[in-house]
């Protein structure tokens with residue numbers, strides 16, 4: 001019972017830290033703010049055009065993944081700056097690769113958006 005309680009307390013503490021991290025991202029990171037803003041606009045647009053259940057699922061997943069990957073990119077940048085605050089080609093490469101991963105999914109999200117909205121608008 002004691003183990004079960006400490007497990008639950010630990011899980012709740014992890015959720016608290018995760019909320020704290022999400023709050024830091026949403027309130028301090030310009031790129032995350034932009035993605036959240038786009039997510040809100042797309043959600044509004046979804047109601048306007050009347051997305052199907054499947055389209056809502058795909059849109060929610062896409063918006064969530066864009067923001068989550070952007071968040072991981074921010075964490076990579078923070079680690080890079082922490083372990084090596086000065087300029088270094090390796091740090092530049094690490095940041096470029098991390099930004100590249102964000103870019104790949106951002107392009108994917110645009111393609112998903114075109115596939116969902118193009119037939120509804122045109």
Ligand SMILES: Nc1ncnc2c1ncn2[C@@H]1O[C@H](COP(=O)(O)OP(=O)(O)OP(=O)(O)O)[C@@H](O)[C@H]1O
Nearest residue numbers: 031077084085086087088089091092093095096099
């Ligand atoms: N310490 C460094 N050493 C070498 N190159 C760096 C370093 N820091 C940044 N760079 C180069 O500058 C680019 C931008 O880095 P930066 O940390 O400013 O990211 P950013 O995309 O501007 O971040 P944000 O998403 O916070 O705006 C990197 O992708 C990398 O090419």
